[in-house]
Amino acid sequence: MFEFHDPALTPESSVAEKCAWLTNRYIKLDRDVALEEQIAGLFKMGDDDARTAEPMIDSLTGETRGMMVVGNSGSGKSALLRRTLRSSGVLSIAGRETEGNTLYLTVPPEATIKALATSIAEATGYPKVSSRAKSYETWSIARHRLGERGIGLLVIDEAHHLMRRGSGKDVEGAIQTMKSLLQGEHPVAVIIAGVQKLPDAIMEDPETDSRFPKFELPRLLEGSKDAASFARGIQTCARALGLQMPEDGTLTDRILFAEAGSMGRSVRLAKNIMMNVLMDGRSQIRLQDAHRAFAMRYGSFPQSPFDAYEWLALRQDLIDGGWSR
Template sequence: MVDMNTLTAASSIPEKVDWLAKRYWKFSRDERLLESLKGLFVLDESGELTKEPVRDPLTKETAGLMVLAPSGSGKTALLMRTIRATKVLSEAEDGRPGNTMFVTVPAEATIKSLAELIAQRAGYGGMSSKIRAHEAWAVARHRLRLAGISLLIIDEAHHLVRPGPGRDVPGAVQSLKHLLQGDAAVAVILVGVSKLREAVMSDEETDRRFKKFFLPPIKEGSLDVDHFQRCVEWTAGLLGLKLAARDRLPERVLFAEHGELGRSVKLCKDIMELALRFRRETVSLAEAEQHYEGRYGPREMSPFAPGNWDAVKAELETSRWGR
């Protein structure tokens, strides 16, 4: 998780802030995702990934995976870290060749514009404005094959299945299924919120081709909660920041973000960064509360209110805080 040699007592505040922003905290879901990823690729004799997608011996279809969680849960960071930690998968980016392509779907994208974006990322020039969606996808799939892409990751995929005038949700779902079919098929990971699953479930054939990987909130009393606390304390120590044990900051953060790991990590980092920028030696609950209110708005009482955490938590739960 942390390279102990990247920070020294002489490290400047900007260096510490940059170091903090780049830290990745690994949890049990990292290993779970890697196991799911192995379901998309042929494994070698040691059980390790190869770059060859699994194909059904009868239909020659590849496999798909859906990574589902609320916004801000850390889906993208988790996926990118997992891909980069493998030995055989490499991201194609900025003209650099690789066998994995990340594509983020813009909010207003159509299934046709996504095909154009994929083709462009795979080295194809501008398509004719008169091209039809299925023709654009034929080009995109061909270009993926020429570029040597074996894994396509479509982030924010729920934007493709938004209903509305001029939008073709069934057509979008069918296009996602077609990525797994034919000689140009690739392994596909769709990343999005629950609406993505709801739309894909409307087509049984597509739904069964995509296994589901959920990122639920971490539960109180779980090993991940203990690990989260250790990550916070270890990181603060490396940054030269003190955490008052009586404040129980990690528990307050998890409560504030309802156990959503991505949001909790981000909030903890923001609070520590604030302490660094203000040249504090100790992370302050008051500044944590100020930052939290700056993000979510003021309220009568927050998880960062002063006092014994058990008492604060009990009062928040009694008031049905956050519901």
């Protein structure tokens, strides 16, 4: 299914307007509904059975709930999370000077667990945290600010960066911190997201692992329902933009094969193909347009999924030759 989040294009829309419109497109898959349901389980239901933004708290342990979103790089984790939060109806992302009940942070590669606490404090409006403050002091400030700002959900994207061992890193401390965020005076629901390194590290502590059930984003399989949804979404985009897909009808299959079923990368490649055609002033998408967009990102290959040959035969040739990007 393809979702439109802004006004439809008009016949007078410029190329720049069409490209901007295309950039904002989002293709909804079954996993979107599944994630919505799992996130809803982190929160209490209201008296009228409507969803609320108040975290579910276990009456015996006093703990909130957490979850872990796991997928390979390029699987579309961040886009999926942000879209789900935006469309929830009850969750709103807070900023340093804007109100909201959800704090969304992206962890940079060099981050430490203390740096995460500093980011939380400063993102919730706290003046600059002293570099001399100890880690536990910084976390005390961060936890207090979460409660003071009414944050009920903390989303930590790219959390696997906290699990990298090395100088200044405290992986065990990071794992314990994930668990402690669900406890204490100002507990919050927590979503951590990352690549496979994240669950691999969390599993080292069974208590923390049990508190963060995994929501995994598998690759899109050829012939699957999600692959069909992807194809329909791209075709809908093309029609809205006044573009015609290649006549053989295999472009989306070739894109998924080229990107090894990675949803995020497949969508990005499809959008790049369409944008290039728009900027060329044409309406017909050709396989060579896809070949060019693919080569611009990954370099040239002696053979690629976008060569102008019958797709099933070409696909088998690529597999037999051990093709990979």
